[in-house]
Amino acid sequence: MNELARRYGLSLSLTFAALTAFWLLALVILPNITLFESSFRPYLPLREVGGPKDVYSVSNYLTFFESPIHIKVFFQTVIYSSIVTLLCFALAYPLAYFLAKVANIKSVPTLFLLLLIPLWVSEILRSFAWFIILSLKGPLSAVLIGLNIIDKPVHWMWGLGGYSGVLIGLVYTYVLFMLFPLYSSMQSLDTNQIEAARDLGSKWWQIHWRVIVPHAKPGIASGCVTVFMLSAGSVIVPTLLASPGSRWFTEVIQQWMFEALDWNTGSAYAFLLLLLCIIFVTLMMRLFKVGLADIAK
Amino acid sequence: MSAGVELSDVSMDFGPFRAVDHADVSVKPGEFFSFLGPSGCGKTTILRMISGFMEPTEGSIKIGGQDMRGIDPNRRPTVLIFQNLALFPLMPVWENIAFGLEVRGVNKRIRRGKAEELLNLVDLPGAADKAISQLSGGQKQRVAIARALAVEPKVMLLDEPLSALDLKLRQHMRAELRAIQKRTNVTFIYITHDQGEALAMSDRVAVMSQGKIQQVDIPQEIYNNPVNGFVASFVGENNVFTGELLRAGKFKTASGTFDVTAGQGVTKSAPSKLYVRPEHCHLAKKAKAGCNSIAAEVVDVAFEGNFINVRARDATGKNLLVESRNDTATPPPEPGTKMFFVFDSAKAVVLADRTDIAPDLAA
Numbered sequence: 001m002n003e004l005a006r007r008y009g010l011s012l013s014l015t016f017a018a019l020t021a022f023w024l025l026a027l028v029i030l031p032n033i034t035l036f037e038s039s040f041r042p043y044l045p046l047r048e049v050g051g052p053k054d055v056y057s058v059s060n061y062l063t064f065f066e067s068p069i070h071i072k073v074f075f076q077t078v079i080y081s082s083i084v085t086l087l088c089f090a091l092a093y094p095l096a097y098f099l100a101k102v103a104n105i106k107s108v109p110t111l112f113l114l115l116l117i118p119l120w121v122s123e124i125l126r127s128f129a130w131f132i133i134l135s136l137k138g139p140l141s142a143v144l145i146g147l148n149i150i151d152k153p154v155h156w157m158w159g160l161g162g163y164s165g166v167l168i169g170l171v172y173t174y175v176l177f178m179l180f181p182l183y184s185s186m187q188s189l190d191t192n193q194i195e196a197a198r199d200l201g202s203k204w205w206q207i208h209w210r211v212i213v214p215h216a217k218p219g220i221a222s223g224c225v226t227v228f229m230l231s232a233g234s235v236i237v238p239t240l241l242a243s244p245g246s247r248w249f250t251e252v253i254q255q256w257m258f259e260a261l262d263w264n265t266g267s268a269y270a271f272l273l274l275l276l277c278i279i280f281v282t283l284m285m286r287l288f289k290v291g292l293a294d295i296a297k
Numbered sequence: 298m299s300a301g302v303e304l305s306d307v308s309m310d311f312g313p314f315r316a317v318d319h320a321d322v323s324v325k326p327g328e329f330f331s332f333l334g335p336s337g338c339g340k341t342t343i344l345r346m347i348s349g350f351m352e353p354t355e356g357s358i359k360i361g362g363q364d365m366r367g368i369d370p371n372r373r374p375t376v377l378i379f380q381n382l383a384l385f386p387l388m389p390v391w392e393n394i395a396f397g398l399e400v401r402g403v404n405k406r407i408r409r410g411k412a413e414e415l416l417n418l419v420d421l422p423g424a425a426d427k428a429i430s431q432l433s434g435g436q437k438q439r440v441a442i443a444r445a446l447a448v449e450p451k452v453m454l455l456d457e458p459l460s461a462l463d464l465k466l467r468q469h470m471r472a473e474l475r476a477i478q479k480r481t482n483v484t485f486i487y488i489t490h491d492q493g494e495a496l497a498m499s500d501r502v503a504v505m506s507q508g509k510i511q512q513v514d515i516p517q518e519i520y521n522n523p524v525n526g527f528v529a530s531f532v533g534e535n536n537v538f539t540g541e542l543l544r545a546g547k548f549k550t551a552s553g554t555f556d557v558t559a560g561q562g563v564t565k566s567a568p569s570k571l572y573v574r575p576e577h578c579h580l581a582k583k584a585k586a587g588c589n590s591i592a593a594e595v596v597d598v599a600f601e602g603n604f605i606n607v608r609a610r611d612a613t614g615k616n617l618l619v620e621s622r623n624d625t626a627t628p629p630p631e632p633g634t635k636m637f638f639v640f641d642s643a644k645a646v647v648l649a650d651r652t653d654i655a656p657d658l659a660a
Binding site for chain 2 (some may be wrong): 192193199201202203211
């Protein structure tokens with residue numbers, strides 16, 4: 001704080017600190033506490049709120065465990081978010097390696113700019129664009145028919161258990177959240193280590209397995225956690241690029257809140273999603289022996 | 298076990314910049330060979346070409362008689378020890394050492410045994426399970442050497458591996474490296490800018506400047522008979538006089554005209570300088586007949602125990618260095634004393650400035 005005040009002056013520092021505190025308190029912590037509190041209260045007509053029926057219970061949470069469909073949707077969300085995470089990793093790893101260790105250092109800023117330009121367009125517009133590209137009589141089908149690769153239009157969003165559209169959309173939207181932590185963790189690796197491994201007789205995959213991946217593990221973990229959480233919590237992409245067979249847990253929450261107008265059960269579901277995602281991520285981190293501190297690096 | 302390395306007419310260009318220019322060297326099997334030169338002289342490029350991280354633009358490199366062009370670093374019988382050692386920080390010591398065996402598919406028990414055997418060889422027993430971060434600079438050095446020896450290279454390439462150590466440890470490691478080289482009989486090619494290191498450890502030394510090899514010889518010859526001005530001034534101290542060669546044996550400088558010995562390839566027309574080592578000079582009360590003498594005044598005296606270093610100045614303001622052994626009987630001269638700076642014509646060598654054309658190296 002002293003350092004901040006010395007650099008930017010006291011009034012400016014205080015303003016920034018106050019704005020940050022406001023954002024954290026009023027826009028993050030308080031709404032969450034409100035929702036958390038209401039998730040334990042029953043959904044009641046307005047005049048009964050605060051009345052004798054308005055008591056705390058876990059019945060909203062039990063609703064989830066009594067609904068096999070919702071449980072199934074939840075696990076599908078976890079599984080497909082994991083698949084999105086894996087696909088993002090598979091795409092981002094070689095690209096991050098290329099940018100960090102192969103590409104000419106002078107061209108890296110340009111390449112990053114090219115990668116970032118799609119982010120200038122909002123997520124909704126990008127999802128709509130994919131919706132158009134992938135739709136039954138959309139440009140992708142038209143081009144492939146024109147090239148004689150397929151002979152009739154394909155439901156691109158209906159494949160892979162009905163989740164192909166959602167997978168494509170989520171991978172496209174979140175792949176950069178995998179790329180950046182991977183890039184920065186790989187960039188900090190001394191190139192001599194790669195050369196030393198090669199000089200000692202390693203084949204290329206042995207270099208990755210024994211030297212680069214272990215070094216980049218914190219970046220891999222933080223990329224995976226970010227992509228997984230963002231995917232599991234995404235609403236727009238799974239809604240827009242859905243097929244008749246795909247459902248996403250956030251859509252269930254949305255239905256409780258905006259269709260059933262039952263914010264209490266909706267909140268309970270939202271906290272279940274948060275809780276179960278945290279458990280899932282913790283388990284994965286245990287499995288791959290990564291600490292929270294590594295991710296924060 | 299060991300193999301010779303032959304560089305035939307090797308050149309390396311980076312764009313318009315020629316980093317190595319027509320290098321021709323033959324390193325014998327089992328030899329401790331050093332490339333000595335200032336930074337940017339191309340010595341590291343030579344090492345990277347031998348190890349296979351770069352291919353020469355022209356010329357050929359043979360190891361053990363086999364042409365290495367197109368052969369990847371992981372398939373060459375060489376191991377490079379990096380300047381920063383490049384140990385793997387996430388692996389314990391023994392896995393570092395056994396890494397080369399691991400990637401060759403050797404089983405774990407044998408790897409572990411080999412690692413411990415090598416730790417004994419480099420005098421670091423019991424360190425197998427330590428983390429790299431727990432080791433001191435000298436210990437890391439030894440682990441790097443053990444890691445390189447584990448793959449039984451025919452040629453070991455060392456890129457200034459001692460430069461990060463403090464002076465005491467560096468001197469100790471010199472002796473150690475030399476001993477390990479003798480014990481294993483692997484060809485060592487050593488890169489350094491430290492002339493003391495090169496002279497003390499090597500069987501032969503190649504002195505480099507601006508991409509060209511200036512002189513290849515045993516350490517004594519490099520020091521005693523440098524072939525040109527660059528080698529003379531890079532290796533060891535010198536009193537250097539600019540001037541011109543009048544005729545054979547006479548060199549005219551601002552401080553006087555001296556009787557000299559002309560070095561190889563020195564002609565009247567080519568620019569040249571006069572070099573006299575401080576230990577070949579002495580200070581005397583009177584000018585000495587048959588020797589070159591310059592009237593000079595003692596400026597400062599550094600008593601270093603075994604040696605006494607005196608700086609004197611002549612009438613033109615030129616600094617003259619004298620190094621003499623401490624014979625305990627003669628007290629060092631007082632600053633301000635007027636004396637004569639005396640040197641023998643046999644030890645005063647005129648050498649050509651040119652370093653662009655190396656004199657005949659075979660001679």
